[in-house]
Amino acid sequence: MATVLSMKEPKETKKIRWKDLGLSSAQLIDFYKRMLLIRRFEERAAQEYGKSKIGGFCHLYIGQEAVGVGAIEALREDDYIFSAYRDHGHALARGMDPKVIMAELFGKFTGCSKGMGGSMHMFDASKNFMGGYGIVGGHIPLAAGTAFGSKYLGKDSVTICFFGEAAANQGVFHETLNLAALWKLPVVFICENNRYGMGTAVERAHAVWDIYQKASAYDMKRGWFDGMDVIESYRAVKAAVDHARQSNEPTLLEARTYRFRGHSMSDPIHGHYRTKEEVEEQKKSDPVPRFGEELLHAGILTQKAVDDMEAEIKTIVNQAVEFADQSPEPPADFLRENVYS
């Protein structure tokens, strides 16, 4: 499906709102392109799941693209990234090869985990993309670990760690925040608050609904941003990452976002826990067309450029599927080879 962007005047004139960030037109276009790539990749993953090319558990990032893209664009190549199980989008934003990601989803030997992991196990050490974890909250302390390592080794790389708002209810989230604040670690915790952990709304699961305020118990810097806006995501994460790099101080950021699809492939888009109307209302602030329209309006993108981009991304995604489909299965004797190094 091609994006046709409406040319209507945005409510507020925000044309120059990114000027203070020093972003070039090329960078802005790149933000948009990465979001669009994630959107199309995920739509295709859903189709391939429907065809049983992808199995097991699969969680899509559709609706949350602005968080991952804005945040990861704020990083340097030597910075570390941790993700949870909704990880395809983060992997793509970091520039992992879509072919390798799709192949992992297909369980093929050419996948990043050689087909051993699947959807929740994206990983690329060469890009400091440290995965992909299926136990909710379980990866959060690992981010403190890489931050500790960077500081200890005298490197000025920063770690960012994504997790959902439900993960902030795990004890290990609090253990890690305390430790990061106490040890002054260069790490930015990014909670993607999409309002639900499976079928449980924030209000039903948190005594304090403003997730970012949980950092106040550890006297940690904190804040929230509009996670449906890639510029705001970039702005907030850049500031926190710069601060971490300069002063070794951690930050907890809450991205207010929304997932447009069900929790996983077996969960319907709306059902007992949220209404169709709610989802439709949220889709009005869909981060991908929202930013595209803004760029179009600012004259940074043209409709022709958008069409070309769609075509290019379609080819990339098609090629990823073809590659995955044609790749070999992992050989049986590989199973035992990788358990120990």
Added chain:
Amino acid sequence: MNSKLLTYIEAISKGMWEEMERDPAVFLLGEDIGGFGGAFKATKGFLQHFGEDRVVDTVLAESAILGASVGAALAGMKPVAEMQFSDFVTCGFNQLVNNAATTHYRWNIPVPMVVRLPSGAGIHGGPFHSRNPEAWFFHQPGLKIVAPSTPYDAKGLIKAAIRDANPVLYFEHKRLYRHVKGEVPDDDYLVEIGKADVKRQGTDISVITYGSTVHQALEAAEILQQENGTSVEVLDLRSLVPLDKEAILASARKTGKVLIVHEDNLTGGIGAEVAALIAEFAFQNLDAPIKRLAAIDTPTPYSPTLEEFFLPSKEKVVNALKELARY
């Protein structure tokens, strides 16, 4: 006696439902078990019938769920906690092996709680959604462990677990949920914890197993009967703690050849203990070395091809039985 054809998961639900009707101290807690009905829908309809005081949606925090269950049991309640997947019990390990398991030993106070653990592979869940973690707890005195293979046992054991005065870990295999059906009596029956069940009588070889592999063993036994005329007995342990030593030794003594099968990894698995018992107490009766068949000692691979290679299967049971038959 009236009965109904139920799936394995329906039988679990039925057992919980009956116990909740029977005893107001019984309540359920877990992640999305209410309106959502649980990740596998084991508690679908419970919220509507029993209300939110007794069907409690928790936050995502396994340690708190299990610890609060211990506390509630100390206060006279009978909690039935659901781990969404048995893999996630890792986050609440301390509450089970230290608090739940040792309270009676230390203070002589019962901890009547049940933890339901949807376990097992074969659904392409990969390393973190496919585990069979029973052996971790098998080693900890103070916990009872059951692992039904049929709808009949599933209902009888969940009811017995709920009425037991001890912490009981109830392992339910995800692949059996909707693939296995059986007649389940409507009445209030229990399956005694600690009693194995001969699922098929035989005289030449014993297969000792539990959970999902019971079905592979039964199919394999039939194949051996048809193809070779070998008479294979299938002993379903049903309970892992307490282990039914008498039944294990009786079967081993009767046939003199034993194959132990489980879906969990081989090393340090339940099969190792069963083999040791037989070697220790029925050595004179053996006509062949004890054989074990289990998952390979690696994490569970996502790739469906490798997962198949990794897991025990009917074909692998048949081959192992044929080897034993030839011995």
